[in-house]
Amino acid sequence: MLPPNFIKKLRSVPVKIRRTVRPMIGMGLMLLGWLGASQSALAQWGRSTDDFHDKLMQLGSGPEGGSFGPIGNTLCETLNEVREKSLIRCVPLRSAGSVFNIYAVANGSLQLGFGQEDLLAEAFVSNEARGGNSLRAVALMHNTPIGIMVRKASGITELSQINRGIVNKGNKGSGIYANATAVLKAMNLEERDLAGVTFLPPSEFERDFCAGKVDVFLNATAQPSDLYRLLRACGGEFLDIPPDIMKKMMDQNAWLRPMDIAAGVYDPQQKLVKTLGMRNLLISNSSVDEEAIFRVAQLINEKYKVMQAKQAYLASMTLMGEKDVDTLAVPLHPGALRALKMLKP
Numbered sequence: 001m002l003p004p005n006f007i008k009k010l011r012s013v014p015v016k017i018r019r020t021v022r023p024m025i026g027m028g029l030m031l032l033g034w035l036g037a038s039q040s041a042l043a044q045w046g047r048s049t050d051d052f053h054d055k056l057m058q059l060g061s062g063p064e065g066g067s068f069g070p071i072g073n074t075l076c077e078t079l080n081e082v083r084e085k086s087l088i089r090c091v092p093l094r095s096a097g098s099v100f101n102i103y104a105v106a107n108g109s110l111q112l113g114f115g116q117e118d119l120l121a122e123a124f125v126s127n128e129a130r131g132g133n134s135l136r137a138v139a140l141m142h143n144t145p146i147g148i149m150v151r152k153a154s155g156i157t158e159l160s161q162i163n164r165g166i167v168n169k170g171n172k173g174s175g176i177y178a179n180a181t182a183v184l185k186a187m188n189l190e191e192r193d194l195a196g197v198t199f200l201p202p203s204e205f206e207r208d209f210c211a212g213k214v215d216v217f218l219n220a221t222a223q224p225s226d227l228y229r230l231l232r233a234c235g236g237e238f239l240d241i242p243p244d245i246m247k248k249m250m251d252q253n254a255w256l257r258p259m260d261i262a263a264g265v266y267d268p269q270q271k272l273v274k275t276l277g278m279r280n281l282l283i284s285n286s287s288v289d290e291e292a293i294f295r296v297a298q299l300i301n302e303k304y305k306v307m308q309a310k311q312a313y314l315a316s317m318t319l320m321g322e323k324d325v326d327t328l329a330v331p332l333h334p335g336a337l338r339a340l341k342m343l344k345p
Contacts, residue, residue: 067222075092077310086295097176107130113283134286136285136286138281141282142313144277144280148183165194171201182252224312259276
C-alpha cells in the first residue's frame with residue numbers, strides 16, 4: 001500500500017500528468033509483487049534461477065523392450081511437470097543400455113543416465129571409460145534380479161545344462177550382455193561351448209524365443225516384467241542359480257546380491273526363483289552443475305512415491321539414505337548430497 005502523504009502529493013499534480021503516472025505506479029506495484037512472489041518461490045532452491053547451467057538434462061535410458069526405457073519416460077515426465085519452477089527440462093533418449101549410458105555420461109555426452117552398479121564400479125576405475133572417475137551417483141532407482149528363462153520344450157531343466165541350447169546374450173553394450181557374460185564365466189563356459197549364440201535386444205528376442213529359435217535368455221530387469229510375462233506364455237520356465245554358481249559370481253563381482261523373484265508373480269504355477277541381482281543408479285558427471293543436480297535429486301526425493309504409482313518397474317525403488325552413501329559404486333554428486341541433507345529424518 002502507498003503511504004498517505006504520497007497520495008496527497010499525487011492529488012496536487014495536474015490531472016494530465018496524473019493520468020500518465022498512475023498506470024506507471026500500477027505497473028511498478030505489480031512488478032514488486034511479482035518479485036516478492038518469485039523470491040518466495042526461489043527460497044526452496046536457495047539460489048537465483050539464472051545462477052546455474054545444465055538446465056537441459058539428456059537422460060540415457062535403454063533399448064526398446066527393456067525396463068530402463070519406461071523408467072526413463074516416467075522420471076522425465078515427473079521432472080518436467082514442475083519445469084516452470086525448477087527450470088530443469090528432462091529429455092529421455094533411447095540407448096543400448098547400461099554400458100552405453102555409463103560411457104556417455106563419463107565423457108560428457110549425456111547429463112544423466114541409468115547404470116547397473118557393478119558396471120559403474122568397473123568404469124570408475126577403468127582406463128577404458130574416458131572420464132570414468134568423474135562418474136557420480138544421483139539417486140537409487142530399482143533392483144534388477146537376473147532372470148534366467150529357458151523354453152520348456154528344450155529339455156533344459158537346470159543351469160548346468162544351458163550349453164545344450166541356443167543362448168541369447170543380448171545386444172552388446174547392454175546390461176543384458178554383461179550379465180549373460182558373467183553367468184557364463186562363472187560356469188567356465190565360452191560362446192564356442194554353446195549350441196548357438198544370438199545377440200538380440202529385448203524387442204526382437206521374444207519373437208525368436210516363441211518361434212523356438214532361441215532356448216535360453218539371461219536378463220537382469222525390474223520385476224514384474226512384461227517381457228517375462230510374454231515368455232511364460234510361450235512356454236518359458238525360470239531356472240534357479242545354484243549356490244555354487246552364486247558364490248563364484250559374487251566372488252567375481254562384489255556388487256551382486258542374493259535376490260528372489262517371488263512365486264506367482266507371473267502366474268499361479270510360477271515357483272519362487274533363487275537368483276542374484278544388483279541395484280541400478282541414476283548417474284551424472286562431476287562437471288554437471290551442482291544446482292541442477294540438486295534440483296533433480298530433490299524432486300526425486302519428493303516425488304518417488306508418485307513415480308512408483310505411475311511405473312510398476314519402480315516397485316523396489318527406495319530413497320537414498322545416509323547409510324547408503326558409503327555403499328555406492330561411485331561417489332555421490334555434491335548436488336545430490338545437498339538434497340540428501342535436506343531430507344527430514
